[in-house]
Every structure is written in structure tokens, then in C-alpha cells.
Amino acid sequence: MKRSVLVTLMVMAVSLIGSLVVQADPGQPNFGSAIYADGEVFGTKGVASLPAPNDSNVDSYDKLFAFTNGAAGQLAVAEAAPGNPNYNGGRWFTHTVTWTEAGLEAHGGPVLLTSYADILFHESLGHLTITEGTFSGGPQQYFLCPLLQTH
Numbered sequence: 001m002k003r004s005v006l007v008t009l010m011v012m013a014v015s016l017i018g019s020l021v022v023q024a025d026p027g028q029p030n031f032g033s034a035i036y037a038d039g040e041v042f043g044t045k046g047v048a049s050l051p052a053p054n055d056s057n058v059d060s061y062d063k064l065f066a067f068t069n070g071a072a073g074q075l076a077v078a079e080a081a082p083g084n085p086n087y088n089g090g091r092w093f094t095h096t097v098t099w100t101e102a103g104l105e106a107h108g109g110p111v112l113l114t115s116y117a118d119i120l121f122h123e124s125l126g127h128l129t130i131t132e133g134t135f136s137g138g139p140q141q142y143f144l145c146p147l148l149q150t151h
Contacts, residue, residue, distance in 0.1 A: 036078070063116075
């Protein structure tokens with residue numbers, strides 16, 4: 001009798017824990033190529049909208065750069081990723097990136113960019129324009145989406 005009660009309690013506990021995980025973590029992880037950061041490819045986990053940052057929490061958002069006319073295979077580029085001390089856990093503020101005519105002419109078309117350093121370098125050369133916010137069909141402007149190692 002004691003054994004059957006113990007087994008029943010264990011099954012109930014496992015069921016309860018399983019239901020809590022489902023409620024707290026509804027999205028499925030995507031370990032496929034989703035975002036470049038620090039020269040590596042990362043997957044993502046669940047997307048939730050966030051409110052716009054305010055003066056007291058603006059530094060808790062990282063920039064995510066989404067391209068309007070990127071190279072073939074261009075993914076969005078994150079300002080930081082896990083392992084980088086500047087990474088804020090996947091709280092994103094989207095910025096729109098567009099290759100300029102000068103940038104396209106200098107390279108014969110857009111170049112694949114995989115890091116924030118790449119973005120800053122090409123912006124300094126006048127090859128990119130960067131504006132705060134997203135574009136039609138782009139990612140949400142403010143959202144939560146942690147990065148996952150793909151390897």
C-alpha cells in the first residue's frame with residue numbers, strides 16, 4: 001500500500017513540474033541559424049513583446065540589427081551574445097540596417113556581416129545607414145528572445 005501511494009505521489013509531482021515548465025516556457029527552442037553575434041551563429045528561444053525601454057532600463061536592452069538589403073544568407077546581427085559581458089539575456093531593441101550605394105559599389109554588393117564590430121566598421125565607412133526601429137515585415141521593435149548555442 002505504501003509503495004502504491006508513493007508511486008502515485010511521484011507521478012503527481014512529475015506531472016505538476018511538467019505543467020509548470022510548459023506554462024513558464026511555451027515556445028520551442030530553435031537551434032537553427034537565426035542570429036549572428038560575435039562572429040557566431042545562434043538559435044533562439046520564444047519571442048515575447050516587451051514595452052519600450054525607459055530612462056531607468058534602456059541599458060538593459062541590446063541592439064539587434066535587421067537588414068533591408070543584406071547579402072545572401074544575412075541574418076540579423078546582435079550587439080552581444082552569451083559569454084559577452086555586455087549581453088543582457090535577450091532583451092532586444094531592433095535597429096534597421098541598409099547598405100548605402102557607396103557600400104554596395106565598394107564591395108560589388110552587400111557583404112555578409114556577423115558581428116557588431118562588422119556593423120560599426122562598415123557604418124564608419126559610410127557603407128551602412130542605421131536607424132532605430134524596425135521596418136515593415138521586420139522583427140518586433142522591442143522583444144525578449146534569448147540566444148542559444150547551435151553547436
